[in-house]
Amino acid sequence: MSDFPWLTTLWAVPAIGAVLVLLFPAGWRNAARIFALVVSLATLGVGMWLAWMFQPGGDHFQFVESHEWIPAFGAGYTLGLDGIAMVLVLLTAGLVPLLLLAGWQDDREVGTGPRVAHYYVALTLVVEAMVLLSFTALDILMFYVFFEVMLIPMYFLIGGFGPRTADAAMRAQRSRAAVKFLLYNLFGGLIMLAAVIGLYVLTAREQLGANGGGTFDFRIVMEAANSGQLGAGPVVLNALFLGFMFAFAVKAPLWPLHTWLPDAAVAATPASAVLMMAIVDKVGTFGMLRYCLLLFPDATATYAPFICVLAVIGIIYGALLAIGQTDVMRLIAYTSISHFGFIILGIFALTTQGSTGATLYMVNHGISTAALFLIAGFLVSRRGTRLIAEYGGVQKVAPILAGTFFISGLATLSLPGLAPFISEFLVLMGTFTRYPVAAIFAASALVLAALYILWMYQRMMTGPVKPGNERLYDLLPREMMVVVPLLAALLFLGVYPKPVLDTIDPAVTRTLTTIGQHDPVPAVTPEASPTGGNK
Secondary structure (H helix, E strand, O other): OOOOOOOOOOHHHHHHHHHOOOOOOOOOOOHHHHHHEEEHHHHHHHHHHHHHOOOOOOOEEEEEEEEEHHHOOOEEEEEEEEEEHHHHHHHHHHHHHHHHHHHOOOOHOOOOOOOOOHHHHHHHHHHHHHHHHHHEEHHHHHHHHHHHHHHHHHHHHHHHOOOOOOHHHHHHHHHHHHHHHHHHHHHHHHHHHHHHHHHHHHHOOOEEEEEEEOOOOOHHHHHHHHHOOOOHHHHHHHHHHHHHHHHHHHHHHOOOOHHHHEEEEHHHHHHHHHHHHHOOOHHHHHHHHHHHHHHHHHHHHHHHHHHHHHHHHHHHHHHHHHHHHOOOOHHHHHHHHHHHHHHHHHOOOOOHHHHHHHHHHHHHHHHHHHHHHHHHHHHHHHOOOOOOHHHOOOOOOOOOHHHHHHHHHHHHHOOOOOEEEEEEEHHHHHHHHOOOOHHHHHHHHHHHHHHHHHHHHHHHHHHOOOOOOOOOOOOOOHHHHHHHHHHHHHHHHHHOOOHHHHHHHHHHHHHHHOOOOOOOOOOOOOOOOOOOOOO
């Protein structure tokens, strides 16, 4: 691997771009947007170069950078990529340019200040930088810092850049949603901080650090945890596991810690909501795979059945509530709760197929949710209402918008041939080999998904054109530039997911092997042979 600091470049490009865009003169609104888009494309270029250079069968962590940060506490600036982080880096870097295009006019809807566009795109780039740092961090303290820091720009995007309204009650609701998002996630982070400190105390007691003290180096702690060198009993390790898991379950979100998500999703602009659901929330499920499993293997095995039960409840609960929604944006938000349940179920099934499917699901969910939510956002911006009952006959006046909405909806219900199908299939198959009852209950959500997606499409897009919808216009060229790549990705990964799976599989296999988990071997009943013996 090259000695060039590629991973530092990966997050520094959007971080520096965010600072530079704030230096633009107040009147340069379009220049600020264009500059931010160029910065995000440059970040995507770095991500694609890393993917090209990445060796799936190579070292566990590649492109490693390690420098001293706070040596007295064993904390370092340490970055590295495995296959799981690699595909999530590509998802993040690929979506942000599309979100900037989709939200090109969002700042005009939320305010008239001369620097509103500057703040909007700068906050988006800061979130991207923080997420990329979280995916690449190999220092536990460093991961925690940026796991929390990303909440601040996201809070301002939700509370300060939601759709403009003259209704004081709606503005207050948006502020409450932003505060609820922040408080839930900060509380989860504080619980995790206690666990991080507890883990550090264990490493200090065992003198795992370079100076005979503690360490936050993930690689050292992982090796010690899986070789029994942490020197702590199951009660302590279970408590530390629950501290990490609680924070990740809030961010993911896992039922019953999910209640902040629908409010935040409808309060934010569609682009910001997708940034939150498709990118930021993936840090939670990524943390489960990397930190919960690899640092606490015994606790993971202990709590996995309980977490799988919560995941199944979330799958069915999210789908049922989606069916009953009258707000199209809130409906899509509840589908994400159901889909995150599938991801978490696959992770804690502790099988190769389940974990591979969960990782692929993170990618596919990001793409499909972005497509469906953004297209719905384009429609809502035209009509000025989120109520499903106000629509009808849209396919007659805006056929391309209706058609792309339909394809995105089919992807959301995991239609074969579209990307989410293979990931959902792998999750269910991997879960069935260990927890067949959980897989059967989770599979019921396939029927519920067909119900809420097809019923929503029927009510909004078919039938006679309702009053107020006559002047709806079809997708604009800028909007097509957002939608077409997303639909192309859904089709490509639905037909040919091999490139992503080839990157994910070695990392997942290494993770499960490290924690001593192996795929269950199906029981085979001996059959009588023709000679009277057993085969």
